[in-house]
Amino acid sequence: MNTSLIGILFAVLAVLFAIFIEGASLFAFFKISSLFLILGGTAGATFASYSMAEIRKFQIHFLEAMGIGRDLDLKKTFQKFIEIARRDGLLALEEEIGRINHPFLSKGVRLVVDGSDPRTLEEILIEAAEESEEEDKLSAKVLETAGGFSPTVGIIGTVLGLVHVLENLGAGTAALGQGIATAFIATFYGIAFANLLFLPLSNKLKSYAKKKSRERHAIIRGIVSLQAGENKRILLERMEPFLDE
Template identity: 45%
Template sequence: MDIATLLGIVLAIGSIIGGQALEGGHLSSIMQLTAFIIVAGGTIGACCVQNPLSVVIKSIGSLGMVFGNTPIDTKATIKLILDLATVSRKQGLLALEGKLKDIKDPFFKKGVQLIVDGTDPKAVHEILEIEVEHHEEAGVKAAKVWEAAGGYAPTVGILGAVLGLIHVMENLADPSKLGGGIAVAFVATVYGVGLANLFFLPFANKIKMKLKEESGARNIIIMGLVGLAQGENPRLLQEKLESFLPHEERSKEAKK
């Protein structure tokens, strides 16, 4: 679980409800099912019009990146690459086949398998780079659905407000119906702006940020595996890969 996401949602909603209570308001006054249906349904519909259904479904699945927290251990990745480089230097590239079972990351495993199969280092680089680009492109498309939702929600909220005011105008002769119409009008705007700025846009930005982190980690793997396939000296390879680490995390040799 990504604690920052959970903490942010709790803090945002808590602040709004708390502020409402401090002003003497009641929670029931901002709990309007009609307004929520207008904003949520209208926003989802607009996103479905803009994007293919497969991308919309992918965007829902991408919430795992928002709420999940898979740590990226760059230092451990570099150590594994250097261990493989040492093995290949002593026993040859075919010896890496015995190490495949110890590699959990499918991307990393695919790269090592390509090397074991005798694939040209340049081809290994191209194949893995295409996979990184494809993964990032798919993720960005999902993020853009949430970004689009963040653009549509406030506008749909205004639409809900106008509908509420129309209802009010139609019932001016009946004061008992005015309160409900005005409530829907204002609450729809609150829902639209709130969903966009507290959820949809932050979701999109967090997905993009985590995609960038994943791509960075995979680029380190590509650089390391290509160097391994080319028979680079493990010491030189270590210097190259540890340049991605903060200075305090580098080995003593790499700090010199």
């Protein structure tokens, strides 16, 4: 089960339980206008901070980090590659390239099939791994940026609400108190979304980036070993330090 979803759900329930204990009405904390301002304002400010290509990559990385998509079993995949290479030679791996749903691994196998020099192959893959790692980190930065904007947008909402209250000072004490309470809902939303949603998910993407970095280094070790014609045990030993249990 996804720990991020469990954690966020637990945090939200804790806030709701605290509101209930205080005896406040849950409906008093539900304001469509404030919700629209926080989500719309934060999304707009965040999107304005990045290019469309970076936003698209963020969407892909986010879905992957949340477990939407099937992980590749690298050990079984390389065991299959070794069997094919021993039986039919390295060139036979070309037929497997189209079946690999992993761009980095596909790139490595292609370099092997093309007969690249071992040193050149390793240098190309290391450079590609570093570039991919920077993209993964940038995706985490997108949510971190949203977590920074959200409380500020909440303050904007509060200021707007207080301006409306000041325009209606003659409405009576009860109406004045209700107006002030409503104004501060925007700040509540801004802080809550930042600390209970955006920043935790940003940390999730950072953790995912580290995992993918280790996975790419495992692939590099496996590709180099495969090209060198090493046996299955040695190949897996080279990959093992970079693979999660």
